[in-house]
Amino acid sequence: MAHYNSSKRLRVLVTGAKGMLGSDVAEVFGSAGHEVKACSRKALDITRKKNCIQTTEEFQPNIIINCAAYTKVDDCENNQETAFSINEKGAGNIAEAAEKCGAYLIHISTDYVFDGTSSRPYQENDPTNPINIYGLSKLKGEEAVKSACTRYSIVRTSWLFGINGPNFIKTILKLALEKNELMVVNDQQGCPTFTKDLAKTLLIFAQQQPTGLFHCTNSKSCTWYELAQKALYFSGKNPDMVKPVPTSAFPRPAKRPAYSVLDNSKFVEMAGFKLRPWEESVRDFCSFYSNSKVLTKKTAI
Numbered sequence: 293m294a295h296y297n298s299s300k301r302l303r304v305l306v307t308g309a310k311g312m313l314g315s316d317v318a319e320v321f322g323s324a325g326h327e328v329k330a331c332s333r334k335a336l337d338i339t340r341k342k343n344c345i346q347t348t349e350e351f352q353p354n355i356i357i358n359c360a361a362y363t364k365v366d367d368c369e370n371n372q373e374t375a376f377s378i379n380e381k382g383a384g385n386i387a388e389a390a391e392k393c394g395a396y397l398i399h400i401s402t403d404y405v406f407d408g409t410s411s412r413p414y415q416e417n418d419p420t421n422p423i424n425i426y427g428l429s430k431l432k433g434e435e436a437v438k439s440a441c442t443r444y445s446i447v448r449t450s451w452l453f454g455i456n457g458p459n460f461i462k463t464i465l466k467l468a469l470e471k472n473e474l475m476v477v478n479d480q481q482g483c484p485t486f487t488k489d490l491a492k493t494l495l496i497f498a499q500q501q502p503t504g505l506f507h508c509t510n511s512k513s514c515t516w517y518e519l520a521q522k523a524l525y526f527s528g529k530n531p532d533m534v535k536p537v538p539t540s541a542f543p544r545p546a547k548r549p550a551y552s553v554l555d556n557s558k559f560v561e562m563a564g565f566k567l568r569p570w571e572e573s574v575r576d577f578c579s580f581y582s583n584s585k586v587l588t589k590k591t592a593i
């Protein structure tokens with residue numbers, strides 16, 4: 293990955309800063325020398341417009357990074373009001389606040405805006421057609437951003453895993469301690485993306501401030517089954533304990549797109565590099581995750 297290098301110190305406001313991506317974004321921008329205001333949901337509730345306007349008026353950010361969202365995909369089906377209130381209205385509120393204070397907004401969106409019927413990686417201008425409420429609410433959020441502000445990028449990413457939040461890899465590693473065999477779906481394909489890698493990439497967006505939609509994920513794609521196997525392998529466990537099953541084996545409230553690989557060409561053209569392959573990021577995540585768990589245990593003793 294190319295290295296970010298800028299002498300300009302920016303004032304960066306991060307929403308959802310206690311979340312999996314938000315916490316890495318706050319840390320990465322702080323380490324790069326920027327002045328960061330990392331807002332938890334308690335400090336800045338994006339569903340409250342006044343709260344958004346007041347916070348931005350006080351801090352006067354150059355950049356706002358909206359990592360706040362209602363991300364519980366299955367729960368969104370039964371909590372539609374909450375989903376639209378945070379993912380659509382909240383995104384619009386933040387965009388309006390950005391416009392008012394003249395900040396550049398980086399808004400995070402998702403591969404779930406697509407229906408998964410494509411046979412090639414999705415480009416930014418491909419037709420959207422979400423098949424669950426989460427995807428629809430995030431698509432409405434994109435529209436709200438576009439209509440409320442002029443200086444923005446919408447960064448669609450997918451299959452996030454990171455140290456500071458629950459995610460698929462952590463679940464697999466936990467289940468591997470409890471069971472001899474794990475059934476994992478092998479007919480959904482996407483691009484696993486490490487939140488640390490994405491957070492570093494957002495530095496490029498903050499520096500170049502391009503306008504519009506971008507797809508940004510780790511390179512290469514896989515199925516959840518393949519991801520589970522690699523996570524076990526890199527954690528020193530037996531990858532063969534995972535058995536492939538079809539999505540129909542695990543009925544869930546929200547449908548998932550069968551194929552949601554995002555074409556990163558537009559991002560690569562802008563940034564001059566592509567993110568590393570997901571396997572490398574999973575290897576680093578697993579090594580860091582197991583070491584941090586050892587450290588926690590030692591500290592507790």
Ligand SMILES: NC(=O)c1ccc[n+]([C@@H]2O[C@H](COP(=O)([O-])OP(=O)(O)OC[C@H]3O[C@@H](n4cnc5c(N)ncnc54)[C@H](OP(=O)(O)O)[C@@H]3O)[C@@H](O)[C@H]2O)c1
Pocket residue numbers: 307308309310311312313314332333334336337338339358359360361362363378382400401402403430449450451452453457
């Ligand atoms: N996770 C994925 O696989 C994935 C894939 C593609 C795209 N994305 C997108 O990536 C972004 C970051 O996702 P993530 O995985 O980091 O999610 P996350 O861990 O659930 O973090 C989201 C954060 O937003 C906060 N939040 C919720 N409602 C809020 C509100 N009204 N005001 C302010 N903050 C609020 C949450 O706080 P509480 O926990 O206190 O509610 C949480 O800290 C989201 O836009 C998501 O749609 C995620």
